[in-house]
Amino acid sequence: MEIRRDQYLKQLVDYQWDGQVKVITGIRRCGKSYLLRTLFKNYLLEQGIKEEQILSFELDLAKDIRFRNPLELSAYVREIVEPSAEQYYLFVDEIQMSDQVPNPYNVNGASITFYDALNDLRSLPNLDVYVTGSNSKMLSKDILTQFRGRSDEVRVHPxxxxxxxxxxxxxxxxxxxxxxxxxxxxxxxxxxxxxxxxxxxxxxxxxxxxxxxxxxxxxxxxxxxxxxxxxxxxxxxxxxxxxxxxxxxxxxxxxxxxxxxxxxxxxxxxxxxxxxxxxxxxxxxxxxxxxxxxxxxxxxxxxxxxxxxxxxxxxxxxxxxxxxxxxxxxxxxxxxxxxxxxxxxxxxxxxxxxxxxxxxxxxxxxxxxxxxxxxxxxxxxxxxxxxxxxxxxxxxxxxxxxxxxxxxxxxxxxxxxxxxxxxxxxxxx
Structure with missing residues (x-):
């Protein structure tokens, strides 16, 4: 059964390629992931975007566990996107599962987080970034604070x-x-x-x-x-x-x-x-x-x-x-x-x-x-x-x-x- 969430889908469509990180927030289990990985993805495919232009990561699954390291995620995405003339879409689901890792270039103990990785990736002119996430480690409202004006919120309700x-x-x-x-x-x-x-x-x-x-x-x-x-x-x-x-x-x-x-x-x-x-x-x-x-x-x-x-x-x-x-x-x-x-x-x-x-x-x-x-x-x-x-x-x-x-x-x-x-x-x- 496909449930139409037209108003939220329209917001994602309207926010495309505005240079911001699109952050989908809302109470857990209200349909944030379904909106991004099913409804919005289907919309992109219908517009002629190829499957390989949509880079999708589910950090709560074992298949994507290596990309909980923000440096791994950033390096992997850059390797695909940077040399290409194609436009790409990045979907990161359950972003709060990302690990905090030591900064290899800072001896004073500073860490690299997914905020750093995503703010880095959003600078790529041919990459549009979308994330969802909220759980005991980090509820969704916190994401918006960390991006400090560099994000668009799509608030999803039941x-x-x-x-x-x-x-x-x-x-x-x-x-x-x-x-x-x-x-x-x-x-x-x-x-x-x-x-x-x-x-x-x-x-x-x-x-x-x-x-x-x-x-x-x-x-x-x-x-x-x-x-x-x-x-x-x-x-x-x-x-x-x-x-x-x-x-x-x-x-x-x-x-x-x-x-x-x-x-x-x-x-x-x-x-x-x-x-x-x-x-x-x-x-x-x-x-x-x-x-x-x-x-x-x-x-x-x-x-x-x-x-x-x-x-x-x-x-x-x-x-x-x-x-x-x-x-x-x-x-x-x-x-x-x-x-x-x-x-x-x-x-x-x-x-x-x-x-x-x-x-x-x-x-x-x-x-x-x-x-x-x-x-x-x-x-x-x-x-x-x-x-x-x-x-x-x-x-x-x-x-x-x-x-x-x-x-x-x-x-x-x-x-x-x-x-x-x-x-x-x-x-x-």
Whole structure:
């Protein structure tokens, strides 16, 4: 089964021959290698590039083990590319498997790393360089830092619902229910049963993601890391901060931990692409709040697996899926805060904060979105729509709903659109 990843393929095509190292990043097992070594390679072959012009190395395999030495890799590639008039493409998969070796020309103990090798190779005018990689030795974000402006990032995410549906087809509602339960990690599609899917997702957490973080960051309190992970998974879309989490661990789990430790551990989970933080933004004050903020899981299936496929609250799951969809589409996503003046029980006017689920921004484009599982009453409709009237601007406003089919605009120009309609139509906003 070939899964189309057209938006990522287009980025690789657009970045060809720009003199930069193309670095494909993302959570482990989300399809980075498949994008490079299958989809992009097939594209090049269709454009007339010959097989021998694509130099491909898989450093996690025994056949390419000698090329873990960056000097060996550099020398081998140069020997092929430098004397030739042909254009070549270099693919290095699992680049973090590369060894650090002594510099034979430096007696002071300096080392040669793959950063040195790739920065050297990118200087060849007839070589275009592409790499993937992330594991316990080096998570993908670190690669970009080391290349210091000499790289292009292609950030790959788990399958969006439209990618998932393009592969499975059939009834849209049934497909969405499967997606909302198991998420979009690509190998889910090849697992033959529900039990196999659940076991695969659970194993990803225990055998891949957690091991990566624990080994690489030398985590001393694995119990704390796992408790933080459980809390974040249980409270997706809820406001929190490291202080709240530390207090919860102390009061409910009798675990004593500092706020700084909690903050570092959350940072590690974000570095591993497991979670994203969405900051709260004062729409009219045009400023960000320091805390609390919201955290969303990179894949809803991974979140469900971590909590044992319990807590299937579609309101929160739908919000997480919408957040991820906006990120995949290239938006920066904040939580909006607006204020209304309302009378309290004593009749005094007070300033009441109200929330807009998402402010989606891309350049000069901005859209306000509310995620509403259902709006069965006038009171619910008023509560969901009121924050839109408090923004003081005319940017588009959208309510994404699970309880409607056809899209429509109300008298104030607010778009009401069904969830599946929104997820399957990138031009909806």
């Amino acid at each position: 399958l969006s619902f439209s990618e998932f549906y393009s592969a499975v087809g059939g009834d849209k509602q049934e497909a969405f229910e499967t997606y909302a339960f198991y998420g979009g990690m690509p190998l889910i599609l090849s697992r033959p049963s529900d039990m196999a899917k659940m076991n695969y997702l659970k194993a990803l957490f225990s055998e891949v993601f957690l091991k990566d973080i624990i080994e690489r960051k030398r985590i001393e309190r694995q119990d704390v890391l796992e408790q933080i992970l459980d809390l974040l998974c249980s409270s997706i879309g809820s406001l929190t901060n490291p202080t709240n989490i530390a207090n919860t661990l102390r009061s409910k789990n009798q675990i004593s931990v500092s706020v700084n430790t909690v903050k570092h551990y959350i940072d590690y989970l974000e570095d591993a692409f497991l979670f994203s933080e969405s900051k709260r933004y004062d729409v009219r004050g045009k400023s960000y709040f320091d805390f609390p903020n919201k955290y969303y899981c990179e894949d809803i299936g991974l979140r469900n697996a971590r909590i044992g496929f319990r807590q299937q609250e579609m309101t929160h799951m739908m919000e997480n899926i919408l957040y991820n969809e906006l990120i995949v589409r290239g938006y920066s996503v904040d939580v909006g805060v607006v204020y209304s003046r309302e009378k309290n029980k004593t009749g005094t006017q007070t300033k009441v904060p109200r929330e807009i689920d998402f402010i989606a921004s891309m350049g000069s484009k901005k859209v306000y979105l509310q995620s509403a599982y259902a709006m069965p009453s006038e009171e619910k409709i008023e509560a969901e729509l009121k924050p839109f009237s408090l923004t003081g601007d005319s940017f588009p406003k959208v309510v994404v709903r699970k309880d409607i089919g056809k899209r429509w605009y109300n008298e104030k120009g607010i778009l009401h659109i069904g969830l599946l309609d929104f997820l399957l139509d990138e031009a909806a906003i």
